[in-house]
Amino acid sequence: MKHVKNFENKKVLVLGLARSGEAAARLLTKLGAIVTVNDGKPFDENPSAQALLEEGIKVICGSHPLELLDEAFAYMVKNPGIPYTNPMVVRALEKNIPIITEVELAYLISEAPIIGITGSNGKTTTTTMIADVLNHAGQSARLSGNIGFPASEAAQLVTEKDILVMELSSFQLMGTESFHPHMAVITNLMPTHIDYHGSFENYIEAKWNIQKNMTKEDFLILNFNQDLAKGLANKTQAKIIPFSTKEKVDGAYLDGQMLCFKGQAVMSASELGVPGSHNVENALATIAVAKLSGVSNEVIRETLVHFGGVKHRLQALGNIAGVKFYNDSKSTNILATQKALSGFDNSKVILIAGGLDRGNEFDTLVPDIKGLKKMIILGESAPRLKHAAEQADVTYLDAKDVAQATRIAFQEASPGDVVLLSPANASWDMYKNFEVRGDEFITTFKSLKGE
Incomplete structure (x- = not known):
């Protein structure tokens, strides 16, 4: 230190x-x-x-x-x-x-270089993927920041031989002055936390603080699926490394089913240990960091094949009688649930959704829930979600809480089906936070399994 x-x-x-x-x-x-x-x-x-x-x-x-x-x-x-x-x-x-925030303190005392990861969705999974890949490659990566390990605490324990892999929120980044990561990832930028920032523009400005002290010697990894990111790419001194699932870029990209980096195939998207189009994007960002860090394709592939997700973020719990259970309690908005559903065949999915009523309708979710086997709906937002289900011609059942919803979903499921908790709502109408909500799902799964 x-x-x-x-x-x-x-x-x-x-x-x-x-x-x-x-x-x-x-x-x-x-x-x-x-x-x-x-x-x-x-x-x-x-x-x-x-x-x-x-x-x-x-x-x-x-x-x-x-x-x-x-x-x-x-x-x-x-x-x-x-x-x-x-x-x-x-x-x-x-x-x-x-x-300032304690992220600034962490930077000031850290002997280790910092890889900073921010974004509206996917930052926890991407942060964890990056640390896993680097550690499997024999590098010493330590998780820190918004992921649950205070940055200023982790920074006291590292040396110049380590790497701080730091998840950063917009709230934390607003309180930085000299903070300077060697690599930074912005997974995506969506209109979230507007109640805190006042506008989407202010939110973007807070996120963009991640690069304000970066130089041409540093690397900024951006999601070129978004025109917004392409526009921002011209407003930094850092070297831009893009990633995209829509086009070949001078970085990491999806070519057919192959995840590639600068013309070289790394692995097949179908081999990823976690489902969903959003996890393909997370994997591409991870591949970009890994290749810039000198990690071999073999180590990247081996790590991402066995990557089981992060707790409450499309976490695979296992199966009971051929029915698979996924805990995606962290999906507290429509976009996150859309991305979760993209990894499954809707005809085999029983979706558990609902929670805090923020006054928004779910019209944008309708195309994504069409063809679902069934929905189990709960929480304050139930009437709005039922309206969306009716628009999508999906049958639904009511539940009083996640435990009951999980049991009902299992009763309705057949071998080969998926029970997916992906609420598309915050948890505060019924639970202290999304972790408590997800833990109830996990506990009920274990009970059904007889553990």
């Missing part, structure tokens, strides 16, 4: 805890900063704050007092999920206090 002097003897406010805030507070203390942590959760219900206080770090919990910012802080390290409209953040900006 680089012992940078940026924060030595300077007052730093860490706003918001969770794992990244806790890691940032500890790292800043190691770097000699005078740290204050402010978190909205009451101290008695806040084990992270309690642990930090025991370590001698000042904590203020239960509210966000604006007068705290009168203490002349040199920096604010903000939890990525806290919007810039938050009164504490607004006041910090008024006082010209630099606001």
Whole structure:
């Protein structure tokens, strides 16, 4: 770890805890900063704050007092999920206090080069694929960032012989100043998190921060299936490596059924361990990073053939009596469910869908659900999804929760069928998050299997 002097003897406010805030507070203390942590959760219900206080770090919990910012802080390290409209953040900006996220801290101290992955969909799978391929090639890749391993924590453990493979959200990228990956991937750009960013343009700008410090010595891997990415390719100093499933490009591309890189066939798309057109795109991005990193075709193929997906992201659970089960609880929007369905024969799929009602209709999903064997519908959005099912001429059944939906789906299935949980909705009407929803699906699958 680089012992940078940026924060030595300077007052730093860490706003918001969770794992990244806790890691940032500890790292800043190691770097000699005078740290204050402010978190909205009451101290008695806040084990992270309690642990930090025991370590001698000042904590203020239960509210966000604006007068705290009168203490002349040199920096604010903000939890990525806290919007810039938050009164504490607004006041910090008024006082010209630099606001960063712990991703910036990670970059400043990391001895290892960084491969950064962002995008609207597929970033977790692509991040995991890349790390798996590099590790199987004998390189030392460590997962970090938005994937569940705080970047500032992982960065303390690596040396120049390692590689930090970092999943990055738009929220995290807004809080970067000098962050500079050697390679970066943008999987795709879709209108998401508009409630946070205010507009699609602002969202793109946040994502585009990933490359702002890159030079001609660095590589930026873009999805040329999107005209948007082609336009952005002219606005960076980095060397562009495109990937596409629609055309041959000077990078990674799909040629018939073959995944290729710069004219060389690497493997067949049908060999991928995870189904779906989106996973072909994820694999192409991975191949681009792997080839730039000197990995052989044999290692790439062997890794991607055995790649079983990421938990809650089109995760193959196994089969019961010839019926296969896939957990895609992370599909919290229509596009993600469309991509999940693209990997299957609809006539053999029983789709479990529904969740939080955000007021949107599902007309754009209708072409993708046509021909489904059946739908099991649940949650607040059930009436809207039923309307879509009727438009697609798909029969459906109701369920009160994921557990019941899974049991009904299995009763309706025949050998060779697929039970797919891909809700096309957020989970918050019934579950704390998509992980809890997916875990209920997994638990029910295990129960049905007799485990």
